[in-house]
Structures are given as structure tokens and as C-alpha cells.
Amino acid sequence: MLSVAEAAGVSLATVDRVLNRRKGVKPRMIERVLKAAVQLGYMEPEERERLSASRPPNxxxxxxxxxxxxxxxxxxxxxxxxxxxxxxxxxxxxxxxxxxxxxxxxxxxxxxxxxxxxxxxxxxxxxxxxxxxxxxxxxxxxxxxxxxxxxxxxxxxxxxLDNQAAGRTAALLLGRFCHVREGSVALVAGSRNYRAHAEREMGFLSLLEESHPGLRVIGMREGHDDRNENYRHTLALLEQNPDLVGIYNVGGSSDGIGRALRERGRADAVVFIGHGLTADTRRLLIEGTMDAVINSDxxxxxxxxxxxxxxxxxxxxxxxxxxxxxxxxxxxxxxxxxxx
The missing domain is CATH 3.40.50.2300 (Response regulator)
Structure with a gap:
């Protein structure tokens, strides 16, 4: 490559960037390097044509x-x-x-x-x-x-996703699946710093208020998409709210919530909606701990x-x-x- 660099009047680094199609090299510089490489027999004209074409983006x-x-x-x-x-x-x-x-x-x-x-x-x-x-x-x-x-x-x-629509979908499912008209409902999220989680919460609250006013939302717990945090939050929610009838996991790591529901014998009594079809939510659906998963491909x-x-x-x-x-x-x- 040294001879190509000398013939083109550029550095070895520039030749390397051109031949490996890296960003940051001007088109006229690319042509100088490729012309020199063909003249010196370093590459065939067909290869020059390929390298001259617009490269796919990194x-x-x-x-x-x-x-x-x-x-x-x-x-x-x-x-x-x-x-x-x-x-x-x-x-x-x-x-x-x-x-x-x-x-x-x-x-x-x-x-x-x-x-x-x-x-x-x-x-x-x-x-x-x-x-x-x-x-x-x-x-x-x-x-x-x-x-x-x-x-x-x-x-x-x-x-x-349209995350506000996803939240409204979760509220529609949870409200329809609940066998009671009144009770407490909890939300667990990764963090409101993710706009997706805040928008899902907004959509969920708006539809629940419109269609199921007897279901009382007891606030959002931030579990940072960590299964152990979600587990501890769920244990606390179950202990503090005997009338808990539903949980919407706005974020991920639903297995922590499912574990708490099973351990406290509440998996059949609490409607559980979450996001993302993965190995853990698939298992929770099959065993009946989870009622529905809102999924994006x-x-x-x-x-x-x-x-x-x-x-x-x-x-x-x-x-x-x-x-x-x-x-x-x-x-x-x-x-x-x-x-x-």
C-alpha cells in the first residue's frame, strides 16, 4: 500500500480508509487513490468500479x-x-x-x-x-x-410502537379481564426518563379513567427493567394493597413480577399485562401467570x-x-x- 500512497500523494491511513470503505474521505481523494492502485496493478478495474460506487452506510x-x-x-x-x-x-x-x-x-x-x-x-x-x-x-x-x-x-x-396507543391497549385488556368493577391497579416501569414508558403510562391512565373509573391506580413504581427490583416492588404492592386486581408492566423484566405473584399465590387473582414476547414472558403466558403481552416484532x-x-x-x-x-x-x- 505504500507505493499506492506515494503515487496518490496521500498517507497510508488514507489508502487504508479508501480500500476498506471507511467514512471521512472526500470523493476526489478516493478517486486519486483508486486510480493509482489500478495503474500500479494493485487492483483490477472491476474492483475500482466497486469501490468507486457509493458505499453502504456504517x-x-x-x-x-x-x-x-x-x-x-x-x-x-x-x-x-x-x-x-x-x-x-x-x-x-x-x-x-x-x-x-x-x-x-x-x-x-x-x-x-x-x-x-x-x-x-x-x-x-x-x-x-x-x-x-x-x-x-x-x-x-x-x-x-x-x-x-x-x-x-x-x-x-x-x-x-405508538406508545400511547400501546398503553391504552394495555388498559383496555386489563379492564376487560378484571372480574370486578373496583380495586387497585399498579404500574411498574423502567424509568419515566424513557419517553416510551411515560407515553405508555399516559395512554393507560387516560383509557382506564374513561372506561373503568372504579379501578384505582396506585401509582408508578420504577424498577429499572431489573427483575430483582420488579420482584421487590411487586411484593410490596401485594402487601400494601390487599385489593390489588391488576399490574401493567410498562417496561421489561416481567419475570420478577411473575415470581412475586406466584410466591404469594396471587397469579390467578391479579391480571398481569406486559411488553415484549421473549422466553420469560412466553413461559409466564403458558403457565397462566401473565394474561397478555403487547409485542413489537x-x-x-x-x-x-x-x-x-x-x-x-x-x-x-x-x-x-x-x-x-x-x-x-x-x-x-x-x-x-x-x-x-
């Missing part, structure tokens, strides 16, 4: 780490794509960062923008994150929020996100949002495990 996914099974499943699927993709596919990487940590997410956005042309991330609604997102977007990196959106930033799109989420990044930045789109269908899964309509 895409990074940033997901919260922790015990949330749906997010782990989503990460596994992204990494599978990264490992099996050919060199002409969209290069994809997946990184897990500290959950519920706005500073860590802001730092990750800035750091990964050095490699990525596009970043998909589950947003935390915090000034640090909004500032980093604006900065990265202004520098040319395209941003897509997934699962949870971020208001008032320069990101390209949001891919995920992780494969569809990834496909919509990559499709958005594959478009030209100048291509006009009809909508800022790519809303996924709200799937409602019960014990009797569980899909085969091979489709999860």
Missing part, C-alpha cells in the same frame, strides 16, 4: 444493557446480522451501554459517530442526550431513535431501521415515524418459538 445500534430480555433479544438479532453480512451489505455493529445513564448514552453517541454514518439508539429524554444528539446530527451522522423517541432533536426518524424494527439508513439523506420521506404494528399475544395464539 450503522451502529446503541442499546441499554441489563436484564431486559427484549433488549437482549434485539441485540442478539443485530449482532447476528453483523456477523453474517457480506462486505457489500450495510456494515452493522451493536453496543450495549449503561442503562438509564444519560451521560453514558451521550458519550456513546459522540464516540460511535467517529465510525458510524448512522446511529440507532433507545433514547433517554435528558438534556445531555438531546445536546449530544444535536451535535452529532449537525456533524452529519444520521440518527434514528428506536423503541423510545427523543423530542426536539435533529434525528432522522423514530422506529417503534424485533425483526421488523431492525429491518425498518436499516431501510431508513439505506435511503439517501436527501431522499424525502412521507413521515418522520415508522410505526410498528401492535401485536397482542395471549396463551392461545403464541407463535412458534422458531419465529421469536
Amino acid at each position: 450503522v451502529a445500534f446503541l442499546l441499554p444493557k441489563g436484564t431486559n430480555p427484549f433488549l437482549r433479544l434485539l441485540g442478539d438479532k443485530v449482532r447476528a446480522i453483523a456477523e453474517t453480512g457480506s462486505r457489500d451489505d450495510v456494515p452493522v455493529r451493536c453496543f450495549f451501554i449503561e442503562s438509564f445513564d444519560a451521560a453514558a448514552l451521550a458519550a456513546a453517541l459522540r464516540h460511535r459517530a467517529r465510525w458510524a454514518d448512522g446511529i440507532a439508539f433507545m433514547a433517554i429524554d435528558h438534556p445531555l442526550v438531546r445536546e449530544a444528539a444535536d451535535e452529532v446530527a449537525s456533524a452529519g451522522t444520521r440518527l434514528i431513535t428506536i423503541v423510545s423517541d427523543l423530542p426536539h432533536s435533529g434525528h432522522t426518524a423514530y422506529v417503534g 424485533p425483526d421488523q424494527l431492525i429491518a425498518y431501521t436499516l431501510k431508513r439508513f439505506a435511503r439517501s439523506p436527501d431522499e424525502r420521506t412521507e413521515s418522520h415515524q415508522e410505526l410498528l404494528g401492535i401485536g397482542t399475544i395471549f396463551r392461545e395464539n403464541l407463535p412458534p418459538q422458531s419465529r421469536m
